[in-house]
Amino acid sequence: MATRSSCKNCGSFDLEIDPCRGDTVCTICGIVLEDSVIVSEVQFEENAHGGSTAIGQFVPNDSKGGNMTIIGSFTYGLQKESKEITIQKAKSELSRMCQLLRINQHCLETALTFYKMALNRHLTKGRRSSLVCAACLYIACRLEKTPHLLIDFSDVLQVDPFTLGRTFTSITQDLYITLPLVGKFHI
Incomplete structure (x- = not known):
């Protein structure tokens, strides 16, 4: 009888095992449990x-x-x-947005993890990369409870907030991400 592995971070049993890449990733929190299982020599x-x-x-x-x-x-x-090149371009776009909105490095790294998850599940196909990056960064900001709003990201990209909102909603639903509600800010 085989035992099911669980995530060491959140305890979830929803793990994505990819023998081609040699890794195991939790689809709930995005943590990489195993990496570089394939050994190569040069x-x-x-x-x-x-x-x-x-x-x-x-x-x-x-x-x-x-x-x-x-x-x-x-x-x-x-x-x-080409996948690595796509990730590098996304990281550059995320860095640019972080500089403009004064978002910390931790949010950038979290957003890049979400972008990689979206890329692996083919959620980036048919969508502008900048919209997917902004949606992933907004997800990270919501999780970290920073004061950034979706309209801040739409202003930086010069896009309609509803277009960005549809991308954000689709990615959060497809990646099964539950976000805290945006509360009132006390001044």
């Missing part, structure tokens, strides 16, 4: 010009065999998947 060979090149193929931890693009120096043969 071997190098010297070319005629004295440079080094990697032998074989570079496989990132979260690889699913998607499109690969070459980055960095060609002599080292570094490659990066």
